[in-house]
Each structure stands twice: as C-alpha cells, then as structure tokens.
Amino acid sequence: MGTPDNKQGDRPAVRARLVLTMKFYNYDIVFQEIPDEVTLAINITGCPNHCPECHSRFLWNDVGEELNENSLTAIIHEYQSAITCVCLMGGDQDPAGIDRLAAFIRSQFAPIKTGWYSGRQQLAPEVDLSHLDFVKLGPYIADRGPLKSENTNQHLYRVHPDGQLEDITFRFWRKKL
Numbered sequence: 001m002g003t004p005d006n007k008q009g010d011r012p013a014v015r016a017r018l019v020l021t022m023k024f025y026n027y028d029i030v031f032q033e034i035p036d037e038v039t040l041a042i043n044i045t046g047c048p049n050h051c052p053e054c055h056s057r058f059l060w061n062d063v064g065e066e067l068n069e070n071s072l073t074a075i076i077h078e079y080q081s082a083i084t085c086v087c088l089m090g091g092d093q094d095p096a097g098i099d100r101l102a103a104f105i106r107s108q109f110a111p112i113k114t115g116w117y118s119g120r121q122q123l124a125p126e127v128d129l130s131h132l133d134f135v136k137l138g139p140y141i142a143d144r145g146p147l148k149s150e151n152t153n154q155h156l157y158r159v160h161p162d163g164q165l166e167d168i169t170f171r172f173w174r175k176k177l
C-alpha cells in the first residue's frame with residue numbers, strides 16, 4: 001500500500017486561524033462616544049464577539065471596504081478640520097491591525113486623538129496603549145446596558161502618557177443630569 005496523499009491536510013490555511021482583512025461598514029461624526037471630543041467613529045465589520053443581544057448584528061458579517069492606511073487617510077481628510085478624535089469601533093478579530101492603524105493615526109494626524117471600542121473584557125496584548133488616548137472594554141449585555149447605563153459592565157478608559165488607565169465611564173452618566 002502506498003503512502004496516502006496528505007497534501008490537503010498540510011495546507012497552512014487549514015491549520016492556522018485566519019485573520020480577516022479589516023473592513024469598515026460606514027463612518028460618522030459622533031459626540032457621545034468619547035466625552036469632550038468630536039469623534040470620527042469608524043464601524044468595523046467581521047466582529048467575532050457575537051454578544052447574544054448584539055444591537056448591531058450587521059457588523060458580524062465580513063463585508064465592506066478594506067480599512068487600511070490609504071482608506072483611513074481618505075476618510076480622515078474628509079473631516080480633519082472638524083474632528084478631535086478618531087475612534088475605531090470594533091476590530092477584535094485583528095487587534096494587531098488595530099494597533100497598526102492607531103499608530104498610523106498618531107504619527108500622521110496628531111494632535112487628533114485615537115480611541116478603540118473593543119467588545120472584549122480584557123485588552124488584547126497586541127495593542128500598545130501608547131498608540132491610544134481612549135479604550136473601551138467589555139461585551140454588550142442587554143441587562144447591564146451600554147456605557148450610559150449606571151449598571152453597565154462596560155468601561156471607557158482614558159490612557160495617560162505613562163500608560164495608566166483612568167476609568168471615565170461615569171462621564172456618560174453625568175451627561176444625563
């Protein structure tokens with residue numbers, strides 16, 4: 001009996017976990033996602049978190065236009081004079097890509113600030129906090145509510161220059177007063 005042909009099983013693509021190309025669904029100027037900032041929020045697709053009560057299931061799909069340095073530059077140029085912050089909304093499937101894009105914004109568009117909304121409980125180790133001014137952590141749990149709920153499980157942090165994280169979630173609650 002001859003040796004079985006195992007070419008298919010040897011394919012790296014079969015063994016390795018695929019990292020999807022980062023893509024975005026849309027973008028908008030927002031005023032509430034980051035306190036005191038006029039934020040260009042870019043909604044990234046391919047969300048791997050699949051929170052059971054997700055409010056944006058359309059972001060689970062791997063659709064949209066590629067988000068890379070070129071497309072990001074084009075989007076920021078549209079609004080550069082009006083914004084003070086760029087926030088990447090999602091991208092947990094490729095935290096190294098998020099880190100790369102945040103570093104790019106920092107290097108090319110300072111003093112515009114950088115933010116990342118992650119649906120993970122913990123900060124991904126691939127992300128260098130020196131590239132971010134704000135980071136939001138935590139999945140969406142309907143019973144706990146979003147950041148504006150005082151019962152929320154999510155947290156928004158300001159990243160200080162020494163890497164310390166200051167929890168500023170309470171800023172969403174004060175806005176209701």
Ligand code: SF4
Pocket residue numbers: 047048049050051053054055056057059060090118119139140
């Ligand atoms: S992280 Fe956001 S987009 Fe992703 S599943 Fe959770 S709520 Fe939905």
